[in-house]
Amino acid sequence: MMITRRGFHRRAGLLIAALGTTAAGCALLPPEPLPLTPFGAFTVTVTGGVAGIFRQLRVTPDDGIGLVLTDSPAAGRIGRQTLDRIGTLLESEAFRREAARPRPDEMRCSDTFVATLRMGALTARREDPCAPSPAPEWDKLTALLQPFWEGNFEEPLPEAPAPPPILVQEIASGRPTGRRVELGPTGQATLRTADRVLQTRRLEAPQLEALTVLATGPLCRPSRTFDDGFLIRIGDQQPVGPVGNRIGSDCPELGAIAQLARTAVDL
Structure with a gap:
């Protein structure tokens, strides 16, 4: 079958359009969730901003102790019910799928903050660029942890020896x-x-x-x-x-x- 030059360009154009449609469809597919990491000790670290801040929250679920390393250091215990909610969220497929999304390509502001969660093999980051993309699962985690960032823990520490001078x-x-x-x-x-x-x-x-x-x-x-x-x-x-x-x-x-x-x- 003879194909004219005009026919060739038409078929090539259709092929390129089809490939573009396929690629766009693949890009819209949700990412595979990150592998499941059992709930355990984790840290959330916030860095960035014009001043170059560093803030960290450390939580050990075994004893429920939370430690805040900020300009106002504090410590206390997190109740078992709250820990169970945090653990369920971090192990959920929805959170792991959201954490697997590519990092945003939007232009970052000079005061962009980056929050990084580390729990065993799991690492999840949330950036705050000029136009942040929705992250409902991360927002749930932020709401659960917010009181502890402010030093408002649910229980006092268990009895322990006093610190040395x-x-x-x-x-x-x-x-x-x-x-x-x-x-x-x-x-x-x-x-x-x-x-x-x-x-x-x-x-x-x-x-x-x-x-x-x-x-x-x-x-x-x-x-x-x-x-x-x-x-x-x-x-x-x-x-x-x-x-x-x-x-x-x-x-x-x-x-x-x-x-x-x-x-x-x-x-």
């Missing part, structure tokens, strides 16, 4: 300034210089519980040296190195202890 020493240009904060086991915070007491206050209950969790758990070691920040001594342990003036991804546990001292007194 903690010394937070201010560092400037690589040298101690002479100002230090002593954090006592009962939550008393005392700001001192070499020869006198400047201020004495007491941590609030959620902050004292955060201090208890932080001081009795395994601590990080800063990966860099800060000339301005704080040197922290926990009990009889030797300081592992100074941390900076703000909580960041580098050793946030020690950064949170420094922040507790700073917010308790005027350091």
Whole structure:
């Protein structure tokens, strides 16, 4: 059969159109859900913004303990009913399918925030670009976790030994300034210089519980040296190195202890 040039271009055009329709149809298909990861210890970390913030919530379902590492560190327990709701959501096919969607291609604003959930092999991210796409399952998780970000936990921590005494020493240009904060086991915070007491206050209950969790758990070691920040001594342990003036991804546990001292007194 003879095909004219006009017929050839017509058939080629129809073929390209058909391929385009097929590709568009495939793009509209929902993604396969991420593999099921059993509910367990997880973290949600929020980063980004113009100021480059770092905020983290850590939850261990076995004991229900939640720890917030922000400018206002706090800790407490999450009730079993709430934990069951969180676990059901994170294991659901709807959440895992939503987490498998490609990341948005919209133009990102200069103050874009990125929230990252990590739970075992599961990693899910939610970006906040200029025009965020709907994420109803992530919104459900956000609503469940919001009170804990604010330090409003459902139950106090179980009885545990009081934290050891903690010394937070201010560092400037690589040298101690002479100002230090002593954090006592009962939550008393005392700001001192070499020869006198400047201020004495007491941590609030959620902050004292955060201090208890932080001081009795395994601590990080800063990966860099800060000339301005704080040197922290926990009990009889030797300081592992100074941390900076703000909580960041580098050793946030020690950064949170420094922040507790700073917010308790005027350091």
